[in-house]
Amino acid sequence: MVQKLVPRRGRPRAYDPDAALARAMETFWDAGYAATSLDDLSAATGMNRPSLYGAFGDKRALYLETLERYRAAARAALKETLAGDRPLREALRHLYATALALYFSGEHGARGCYLIGTAATEAVLDPAVRAALAEALGEIDAAIEARIRLAQRQGELRADADSAALARLAAAVLHTLALRSRAGEQRAALEATAAAGIDLICGRPAVKPGSRRHLRRREGSS
Amino acid sequence: MVQKLVPRRGRPRAYDPDAALARAMETFWDAGYAATSLDDLSAATGMNRPSLYGAFGDKRALYLETLERYRAAARAALKETLAGDRPLREALRHLYATALALYFSGEHGARGCYLIGTAATEAVLDPAVRAALAEALGEIDAAIEARIRLAQRQGELRADADSAALARLAAAVLHTLALRSRAGEQRAALEATAAAGIDLICGRPAVKPGSRRHLRRREGSS
DNA sequence: TGTTTTTTGTACCGTCTCGTATAAAATTGT
DNA sequence: ACAATTTTATACGAGACGGTACAAAAAACA
Numbered sequence: 420m421v422q423k424l425v426p427r428r429g430r431p432r433a434y435d436p437d438a439a440l441a442r443a444m445e446t447f448w449d450a451g452y453a454a455t456s457l458d459d460l461s462a463a464t465g466m467n468r469p470s471l472y473g474a475f476g477d478k479r480a481l482y483l484e485t486l487e488r489y490r491a492a493a494r495a496a497l498k499e500t501l502a503g504d505r506p507l508r509e510a511l512r513h514l515y516a517t518a519l520a521l522y523f524s525g526e527h528g529a530r531g532c533y534l535i536g537t538a539a540t541e542a543v544l545d546p547a548v549r550a551a552l553a554e555a556l557g558e559i560d561a562a563i564e565a566r567i568r569l570a571q572r573q574g575e576l577r578a579d580a581d582s583a584a585l586a587r588l589a590a591a592v593l594h595t596l597a598l599r600s601r602a603g604e605q606r607a608a609l610e611a612t613a614a615a616g617i618d619l620i621c622g623r624p625a626v627k628p629g630s631r632r633h634l635r636r637r638e639g640s641s
Numbered sequence: 642m643v644q645k646l647v648p649r650r651g652r653p654r655a656y657d658p659d660a661a662l663a664r665a666m667e668t669f670w671d672a673g674y675a676a677t678s679l680d681d682l683s684a685a686t687g688m689n690r691p692s693l694y695g696a697f698g699d700k701r702a703l704y705l706e707t708l709e710r711y712r713a714a715a716r717a718a719l720k721e722t723l724a725g726d727r728p729l730r731e732a733l734r735h736l737y738a739t740a741l742a743l744y745f746s747g748e749h750g751a752r753g754c755y756l757i758g759t760a761a762t763e764a765v766l767d768p769a770v771r772a773a774l775a776e777a778l779g780e781i782d783a784a785i786e787a788r789i790r791l792a793q794r795q796g797e798l799r800a801d802a803d804s805a806a807l808a809r810l811a812a813a814v815l816h817t818l819a820l821r822s823r824a825g826e827q828r829a830a831l832e833a834t835a836a837a838g839i840d841l842i843c844g845r846p847a848v849k850p851g852s853r854r855h856l857r858r859r860e861g862s863s
Numbered sequence: 864t865g866t867t868t869t870t871t872g873t874a875c876c877g878t879c880t881c882g883t884a885t886a887a888a889a890t891t892g893t
Numbered sequence: 894a895c896a897a898t899t900t901t902a903t904a905c906g907a908g909a910c911g912g913t914a915c916a917a918a919a920a921a922c923a
Contacts, residue, residue, distance in 0.1 A: 427890085427891085427898090427899070427900095428890075428891050428892075428897080428898050428899065429889075429890060429891075429897085429898040429899020429900060430888065430889040430890050430891095430898080430899050430900040430901070431889075431890065431899085431900075432899085432900060432901090433900080433901070448765075449765050449766060450675075450765070450766055451673065451675055451762035451763065452675075452676075453672075453673055453674075453675035453676035454674075454675035454762075454763075454766075456879080456880065456881085457880075457881060457882085458879085458880085466901095467901070467902060467903085468881085468882075468883090469882090469883075469884095469900085469901075469902080469903095470900070470901065470902090472881095472882070472883080473899095473900075477881080477882075478881075478882095525765065527765055527766065528765060529765075530765045531761070535757070535761060535820060536761060536762055536765070537762060539753070539757060539758060539761065539762075539820060539823050539824070540673035540676075540758055540759060540761075540762045541673065541676075542823050542824055542825070543670075543671050543672070543747065543749055543750060543751075543752045543758070543823060544671060544672055544676075544749065549823075549824060549825050550825075552823075552824045552825075553824040553825050553826065556820070556821060556824055556826075581837065584833065584834065584837035585837070585841075587817070587834050587837070588814070588817075588834070588837060588838055588841060590817065591813045591814055591816065591817035591834075591838070592810070592813055594813065594816050594817045594820050595809070595810075595812065595813035595816045595817070598757060598761060598778070598816050598820075599778060601761050601764050601765060601771075601774075602761070602764055602771060602774045602775040602778055603764070603771050603772075603774075603775050604775065604778075611806065612806065612809050612810070612813075615803065615806035615807070615809070615810060616810055616813070619807075619810060619841055619842070620841070648920080648921070649868090649869070649920080649921080650867075650868050650869065650920075650921050650922075651867085651868040651869020651870060651919075651920060651921075652868080652869050652870040652871070652918065652919040652920050652921095653869085653870075653919075653920060654869085654870060654871090655870080655871075678909080678910065678911085679910075679911060679912080680909085680910085688871095689871070689872060689873085690872095690911085690912075690913090691870085691871075691872080691873095691912090691913075691914095692870070692871065692872090694911095694912070694913080695869095695870075695871095699911080699912075700911070700912095864923100865922105865923085866921105866922080866923075867920105867921080867922070867923095868919100868920085868921080868922090869918100869919085869920080869921100870917105870918080870919080870920095871916100871917080871918070871919090872915100872916090872917080872918090873914105873915090873916090873917095874913100874914090874915085874916105875912105875913085875914080875915100876911105876912090876913080876914095877910105877911100877912095878909105878910080878911085878912105879908105879909085879910065879911095880907100880908080880909065880910075881906105881907095881908090881909095882905105882906095882907095883904100883905085883906085884903105884904090884905080884906095885902100885903090885904085885905100886901100886902085886903085886904100887900105887901080887902075887903095888899100888900080888901070888902090889898100889899085889900080889901090890897105890898080890899080890900090891896105891897080891898075891899095892895105892896085892897075892898095893894100893895085893896080893897095
């Protein structure tokens with residue numbers, strides 16, 4: 420990653436670009452894009468304004484780069500948690516646990532998902548942000564759908580289930596965790612909701628603890 | 642509602658406070674709280690800045706009032722769509738259809754839910770916004786849970802299902818619709834996701850169209 | 864008609880905003 | 894040691910920002 424092989428010609432930069440990007444992301448994450456000033460970013464990264472400009476361009480370009488950075492991290496997390504070496508239930512449990520750990524990692528309290536906390540607001544009026552958000556959501560859907568199809572091939576889930584629809588609902592659980600954590604809900608409540616979502620998606624209906632007698636299911640009325 | 646009974650003493654106000662509040666909300670809805678300036682609000686409402694100040698207080702107080710207005714509308718919509726005069730499936734279908742109609746009603750394209758589009762961003766650093774958001778989400782959960790319990794009493798849903806957990810997952814479908822519409826997803830895709838969510842919650846598994854042979858369900862692996 | 868009361872419209876203030884110009888500092892090459 | 898190159902640091906400028914003072918306007922009261 421670090422290509423410091425041939426030393427550059429002039430004065431060496433006093434910052435690590437990727438670390439600065441991470442700090443900038445932290446700042447946007449708490450306050451949102453619009454409420455974060457260049458002074459805030461300068462203070463968070465330790466870079467003064469001209470250096471910020473030279474490294475990333477203007478505020479919006481910097482923000483778009485943080486979105487790409489977050490997407491790359493999310494991609495890696497999806498690949499790791501949804502690996503095919505364990506049952507689908509375990510994979511989803513791992514996915515939701517990893518997400519909650521991230522959503523609750525803020526210094527100023529829980530802050531949820533970076534995309535939902537910052538990009539969702541800008542998405543209406545900024546096409547680039549909207550595109551990044553839509554692509555990120557699509558990647559999550561696709562990764563979960565691929566894992567569900569694997570579970571279907573392995574006989575964990577009935578083969579005629581709509582894997583795409585189920586994946587989008589599994590992603591919906593992720594979305595609600597992100598939103599609710601940002602709204603201040605307790606982590607234990609979100610863990611319970613994640614577990615209930617897994618039960619619903621993987622085939623066991625949500626049942627009040629203490630009254631799970633038999634697991635057959637009523638059919639819908641229509 | 643209108644108490645114009647006894648005419649006030651001084652010069653009559655040239656605006657309708659509630660209509661102005663609605664216009665202000667439209668403005669926040671598109672751009673978010675932080676990116677909306679008082680000039681934007683002045684232009685949208687037709688009120689000049691001193692009038693805005695006299696009527697609502699500062700920008701934040703005005704925003705908090707729009708949140709209350711939205712919550713009141715949401716409360717009314719929940720009551721209407723979740724009425725007990727039809728099956729749960731129909732009630733949820735009506736709820737999601739009403740929500741989608743709202744989420745796609747923006748002038749600058751779909752904008753999703755007002756709370757998710759604006760309040761979620763401010764919630765981390767503004768306790769009042771966070772409280773309003775949390776209470777609004779709680780009201781939605783509670784309304785859906787009450788409707789689910791009714792369905793259980795009427796035998797539509799098995800009585801030992803965890804109504805609170807199911808309600809939070811039904812709300813999660815609402816949250817994902819709000820987010821995805823703001824991300825630019827097509828309305829038809831969201832309608833399909835809503836239908837799949839109803840199937841999952843009310844008891845019929847999501848099945849690929851064209852292969853719904855029998856409706857029995859696999860059990861979870863654990 | 865004149866006084867009182869409330870709202871409107873304009874103009875303004877201090878502050879913060881983003882972005883940049885400019886010079887000093889720190890390195891490589893010769 | 895000196896020139897060339899790149900980054901840093903300070904400082905600045907034009908404009909937008911939130912919020913308010915003040916006088917004109919429009920109504921009810923006397």
